[in-house]
Amino acid sequence: MGDVPVGGGVLVDMPGDGQLLLVRPSEGVVKAFNPACPHQGTTVNPPTGGEITCPTHRSGFDPATGAVRSGPAPKGLTEVAVVVTRTDVVLA
Incomplete structure (x- = not known):
């Protein structure tokens, strides 16, 4: 994750297992989310400008928690437990 x-x-x-969205909301913190938007299942975009967004209907999500901030998504992104090692991010 050093390059992110x-x-x-x-x-x-x-x-x-499909895809994961890995984010670095702050130094030393890595979060993983199922990237399927809860609204219609579209793969969300990685965060830009402090927000994860769905390209279909513009739902916005908090990159630190996955909570929905705006748009039609009925709930936030599902967090996936991961373990960060010196060189890898693996499912917990």
Whole structure:
């Protein structure tokens, strides 16, 4: 995650498990979310300008918690438990 700036994120492919959205909301903190928007299942975009957004109907989510901030999404993004090592981020 060292190449992901604080406030940024990246979509990663998990073999056999689909995708995860990994975000770095602050220094030393890594969060993982299921990137499917709860509204219609569209894959959300990594955070820019302090918000994760859905490209379909513009729902906005907090990158630190996944909570919905705006738009038609009925709930926030589902957090996925991960463990961060010196070189990897793995499912917990």
